[in-house]
Structure formats: structure tokens, C-alpha cells
Amino acid sequence: MTVLPITHRVPKDAAAVAPPGETKRRLRLDDDASWIVLAEANAFLWPGYDVHPVPGRRTWLYGYVGRGLFATVRHKLTDLLQNAPPASPVDRSA
Secondary structure, eight states: OEEOOEESSOOSSSOEEOOOHHHHHHTTOOSSOOEEEGGGOEEOOSSSTTOOOOTTSSOSOOOOOOHHHHHHHHHHHHHHHHHSOOOOOOOOOO
């Protein structure tokens, strides 16, 4: 599973996507400007100790981002990964 952070910090480069207001409301995020940071993607084994269900609910699903936003993020992340220099994975299991 790959997860991407969402932040209020203005991105220092173009490797981020601003989620639309409708998506932010559906995900119960605030109205402040925010960005999905593509350059900080994290991969986890599913299921695993890094992924937890939504507090107080019996689901891992935090919300639906919508096909358009998902396609935009997927396309930009794919481009970023295909054009990035090779990187070594970090083993955080210890």
C-alpha cells in the first residue's frame, strides 16, 4: 500500500497536488489550503503494524477522494517516480 501525506505547508516544488474543497470536506479536513505531497510517498505491507483502522470505527477507509483526483495524483506520482534518480528503500521494521 502506498500512502501520501497531506499538509498545510506550501510545497517547495511542484511535486504536490491541492485537493479540491469537496474532497477535503468528504475527508473531514479543514478549509485551510493543503496539498498532497507526492515526493514523500510511503509504502507499507498490507496488513501491517503501520496501518491502523479509523479511530472509533471498524474500517480502514478514511474517505473517498474521487476518480478525478485519484487519476491526477496517480499520473503525477507515476511521472515523478519514472523521472526520479534511483533511491534506496528505508527499512523501518527494526
